[in-house]
Amino acid sequence: MTPDQYCQDKTSASGSSFYYSFLFLPKDKRRAITALYAFCREVDDVVDECSDEQVARTTLSWWRNQVVEIYAGKPQHPVALALVPVVTRFNLAQEHLLEIIDGMEMDLDQPRYADFKSLQLYCYRVASVVGLLSAEIFGYNDRQTLKYAHDLGIAFQLTNIIRDVGEDARRNRIYLPMDEMQQFDVTAADILNANETENFQKLMAFQVERAQRFYQQALAQLPDADKKAQRTGLIMAAIYRATLDEVVASGCHVLKERVSLTPLRKLWLAWTTWLKN
Numbered sequence: 001m002t003p004d005q006y007c008q009d010k011t012s013a014s015g016s017s018f019y020y021s022f023l024f025l026p027k028d029k030r031r032a033i034t035a036l037y038a039f040c041r042e043v044d045d046v047v048d049e050c051s052d053e054q055v056a057r058t059t060l061s062w063w064r065n066q067v068v069e070i071y072a073g074k075p076q077h078p079v080a081l082a083l084v085p086v087v088t089r090f091n092l093a094q095e096h097l098l099e100i101i102d103g104m105e106m107d108l109d110q111p112r113y114a115d116f117k118s119l120q121l122y123c124y125r126v127a128s129v130v131g132l133l134s135a136e137i138f139g140y141n142d143r144q145t146l147k148y149a150h151d152l153g154i155a156f157q158l159t160n161i162i163r164d165v166g167e168d169a170r171r172n173r174i175y176l177p178m179d180e181m182q183q184f185d186v187t188a189a190d191i192l193n194a195n196e197t198e199n200f201q202k203l204m205a206f207q208v209e210r211a212q213r214f215y216q217q218a219l220a221q222l223p224d225a226d227k228k229a230q231r232t233g234l235i236m237a238a239i240y241r242a243t244l245d246e247v248v249a250s251g252c253h254v255l256k257e258r259v260s261l262t263p264l265r266k267l268w269l270a271w272t273t274w275l276k277n
Contacts, residue, residue: 003082004031007038010079017243017261020270021235025138032090032137033232035082040100040130042079047107048171060105067097090137099129111172112188115179116210120154122175127160128153131233138230142223145230151218152237158211159244162204166194166255180206194255204252208244215241231277238273239266 001009011019011034018037022030043063050056069075070083071094086092103125113119131153135145161168161175168175169191181187184203189195215237222230239261246259261269 001078003078004035006078007031007035007082010038010041017239017266018236020239020263020266021232023267023270024235024274025232028089029137029139031082032086033134035079035086036092036130036133036137038079039083039097042077043101043104044126047104053108056108057105060101063101064098067094067101070094070097086137092133092136096129096133099125103129107173112174113177116177119175119177123154123157124150127157131156134233135230138232140226140229142226144221144223145226148218148222148230149233151214151221152233155211155214155218156236156240158207158214159240162207162211162252163243163247163254163259165191165204167258169194169255176203176207191255196253196255200255201252204254208248208252211244227277231274234277235270235273238269242269 011022022033022037025033043060046056046059046063050059063077066075066077066080070080070087073084075081075084083092083097087094087097103122106122106125110118110122113122128150131149132146135149140146165174165176172192174181174188174191176186176191178188181191181203184206185199186197186203190197190200219234219237222234227234242265243259243261246261247254250257250259
């Protein structure tokens with residue numbers, strides 16, 4: 001199996017919304033973004049699937065070395081090998097790949113977040129940085145597009161957090177800022193025990209409103225001149241916003257259920273958004 005095929009298999013097996021947004025890209029950019037996404041999945045899986053914390057930290061350290069080796073042109077892992085030509089062709093910064101790993105390690109260090117400021121650092125590392133790297137691959141003429149990519153990454157991660165409250169709680173993780181939980185009189189025990197109260201619903205409405213603001217802010221910052229180049233990001237935005245809308249429409253019962261769109265709907269959103277832009 002070639003490194004590119006490994007990345008393709010990793011991406012398609014994930015069932016992620018991102019897969020559908022890649023379908024309409026030209027071959028070289030599709031190959032590049034698939035390799036980047038496979039890298040994100042690999043380092044994310046280290047934290048999510050490894051039950052031994054020390055093993056997870058050691059593996060993330062190994063991945064940091066792999067990133068250094070990518071830029072030296074001699075890594076070992078198939079995903080890292082696939083990234084070797086990509087980082088040069090699309091001028092991807094080494095520190096950005098390392099920041100993604102730093103974000104994944106935060107899941108080992110920090111199962112709670114005191115306030116939105118500290119959560120925003122996490123969102124930046126695991127999502128905004130990916131957005132900035134993706135923008136480089138898709139191409140842009142106006143540096144304002146990087147502000148769009150940054151804020152869209154935050155919006156995506158906030159959507160993930162809202163959708164996955166129950167799933168994360170079962171891993172003993174709570175990404176809802178603790179000062180906001182206090183503000184709405186929701187305790188960590190409520191979250192961990194899936195105790196859906198009226199106050200919890202108010203807290204979630206607050207989270208949804210913030211996520212929507214980030215979508216609006218991001219899309220308002222995308223210059224018209226770069227909309228065509230950034231169509232893949234706009235497809236991701238359409239799919240993620242539709243997911244957020246579904247969470248709201250289902251009553252925000254995120255402690256006990258996980259909302260997802262069907263593959264057919266994701267494909268439809270991808271196709272119609274591509275045509276529109």
